[in-house]
Amino acid sequence: MNDRVDHVLLEAMQLAPAERSMxxxxxxxxxxxxxxxxxxxxxxxxAEARSRHDDLVSGRVQGMTADEFSSWFKSL
Structure with missing residues (x-):
């Protein structure tokens, strides 16, 4: 990825789960x-995105914070 994509991803991760789904x-x-x-x-x-959105909204899964995502992303 490049810096622009990384920036967009990190900004998007700061949105609420429902907003990220949108x-x-x-x-x-x-x-x-x-x-x-x-x-x-x-x-x-x-269809997969909608399914994951439904899982987040229902509480079946939990999202991660922007910091958690950033740490995970940097570990790749």
Whole structure:
């Protein structure tokens, strides 16, 4: 990744879980139609993002703070 992407990711991680889900869905929606052959892949990612959003909202899973994400990301 590059500095610009890293910055966007770290900023996005400071949003509330529901807000992060909306960012993800919006980005995935923006890819739809980029290539007709990729339509099924995009639809699959959108379904996954919605499923993860539902898990966060329901409390089945817990998100991580921006600091936790930053530490995890730097360890990659």
């Amino acid at each position: 960012v993800v869905l919006s980005l995935l929606d923006s890819l739809q139609g980029a290539s007709d052959s990729d339509e099924a892949v995009v639809a699959s990612w959108i």
